[in-house]
Amino acid sequence: MSRRPRVLALSSTGGHWVQLLRLAPAFDGCELHYATTVAESRDQALAAARARNQPAPGFHLFTDANRWQKLRLLRQALELAAILLRVRPHVLVTTGAAPGYVAIRLGRLLGARTVWIDSVANVEELSLTGQLAGPHAHLWLTQWPELARPGGPQFLGSVLGGPAA
Numbered sequence: 001m002s003r004r005p006r007v008l009a010l011s012s013t014g015g016h017w018v019q020l021l022r023l024a025p026a027f028d029g030c031e032l033h034y035a036t037t038v039a040e041s042r043d044q045a046l047a048a049a050r051a052r053n054q055p056a057p058g059f060h061l062f063t064d065a066n067r068w069q070k071l072r073l074l075r076q077a078l079e080l081a082a083i084l085l086r087v088r089p090h091v092l093v094t095t096g097a098a099p100g101y102v103a104i105r106l107g108r109l110l111g112a113r114t115v116w117i118d119s120v121a122n123v124e125e126l127s128l129t130g131q132l133a134g135p136h137a138h139l140w141l142t143q144w145p146e147l148a149r150p151g152g153p154q155f156l157g158s159v160l161g162g163p164a165a
Helices: 015-022 041-051 070-087 098-109 128-136
Strands: 006-011 031-036 058-061 091-096 113-117 139-142
Touching: 006 015, 006 070, 006 098, 015 031, 015 041, 015 091, 031 041, 031 070, 041 058, 058 070, 070 098, 091 098, 091 128, 098 113, 098 128, 113 128, 128 139
Parallel strands: 006 031, 006 091, 031 058, 091 113, 113 139
Antiparallel strands: none
């Protein structure tokens, strides 16, 4: 039985996925699983693990959806619940968007520690999803020091620029 922390790193595609992959070194030594909406992302996750001499991560797909696609959101939520039940992560890390919110809420119900990292693209204000998900996360982060507030989100650095000084 593995004593390594089991991490589920989850995001929608595009910039959210790119930022999630930039966090890969933080998961070294963990049993890592990724979940996203595009099957081709598996190759990127494998390449990131190989580049650091890490074991191949688990990889899971779920339906892409947004707040205007109610039936797809329901399907996405059911698929995310199934992934969470299969993986049983100790820690869930997400860079958003809609699936991150759902995963934070479901992950907490299953006892996972949860981390929400708002996208670096949100320079002037937090994303709507981040505003909704952040208060439910165990750790709520922004990548811009100007957006940090008492009670959250906190600024500890950026996936593009490194840790805070």
